[in-house]
Amino acid sequence: MVDKSQLKIPRPIPVDLTKLPLKLPKIEIDYSKCTVPFWCKKCLQVCPQVVFQVYCKQLVKLRESDPREPGVYQVIAVRRDKCNVCNKCIDVCPEDAITITY
C-alpha cells in the first residue's frame, strides 16, 4: 500500500477562500413528483452549467433497475455553485418538481 506521507501532490485550490461563505441558489426537487428522472432527463440535458446529476438508488448486485420504474433513480442538484438561476430546468420540467430560491 502507499504510504500517506509519500503522496504529497501540490495542487492549487482554485477557490478564493477570502470570498467564502458564498451565497448559492437553493435548488429543491420534489421527489413525490419527480419519480422517473433517468427516463425523463430533461433537466439534465437542458442545464447549461451541468448542475444536476442522476444516480440509481437501488443497486441490486451492482445492477441498475429499470429507469421507468418510479422511485429507483434520483436527480440531485450537485453543482449549485455553477447555477446561474436561468430557470430553464423549471420551464422544461414536466412535473413542476423543481423550485429555485436565491
Place this chain on the structure above:
Amino acid sequence: MCVYCDLWGDGMIWYLNPKNYPRHMYTLPKKDIAPKAAGGEADPAGYINAERSLVDALEKGPEEFEATLKLLRDGMDLMQGSVGGWMGQAVPLRDAEKMVEIASPKGLIACICRHHMLGREERTRPEMTCMGLGVGMLKWERWPERYKGGVYWVSTEEAKEWLRDLDKKGFMHSLMMFGPRFIGGICNCDYPVCDALAMRLDFGFNMLKGHHVAVVDYDLCNGCGICAQRCQFGALKMGVTQDKANIDQMRCFGCGLCETGCPRGAISLVERAKLPALQEVW
C-alpha cells in the same frame, strides 16, 4: 518531478512502465492491491455526495471548506474511505497510443460521468467514449447489465484509430487509475461533463497535469484559431495584438489537443521537466 513517477516510475514515465498495468497487478499478493476497486463497481452516490459536501461547504465558510477539501483529497489520493473515486493524469494522444500498445486486453466501455451527469447511456460501440484496460474487463463482458452496457473488445490498431477519432472530435485524453498505481483505462473527456476534470478545475483535486506543455512556433502560426476552440483549460487564446495563438503554460495541462488540431504543425509539446519553473506545477 511527477509524484507518480517518483513512486512507481522506475526511472521512466510511470504510465509507460508495464509494471503499472493490471496484468502485473494480478501477479501480486492481495494485500498489495487496492482495498476496493472503483470503476463499474463504484457506487456513484458516494462520489456525488462528496461533490455535494464540497459545494455545501462553500456556503459555510473558509475553514469548513478547507477541512472538507482536505478530507476528500486525502481519501481520494489513497482511494480509501467512502469516497471511492479515481485519480488520473492528462496524457497526450501520442502517449495514449503507447499505452494501448502496452496494455491488454482492451475494451470500449460506457462513460460513467456522462451516465450520471447527462443521463446518457452509451449502449453501442460508436457512442462509447471510454476505454477499459486489463483482464478486469472480462467481468464487464460477462455481466453487461451490471456494468452498464458491457464491453466491445478492440485490437491495438483499432484502439489507436478510435483514440485518433475521438481526438479529432476534441476529446481530451486522460488515464484513470483503479486503486493506487494500476492504470485501469483511458478517459476521453471534456469540461464540464467530465467529473474528474470539473473537480480538478473548480476545486483542485483528483487529476494531475500531464508530462508536457504546449509551445507555439510563431513563424508557422497563421492565427486560424482552431486550437483555441479545442483547449479545455482556458490556457490557449488568440493573442489579438500578434494575431497568433497564445498559450499560458502555467495553465496548460499538456493534453496535446491543440497540437493535434493545428493544421500547420505550429504547436508542439515540450517536456515539462525541461522548464525549471514548471517542474513542480502539476
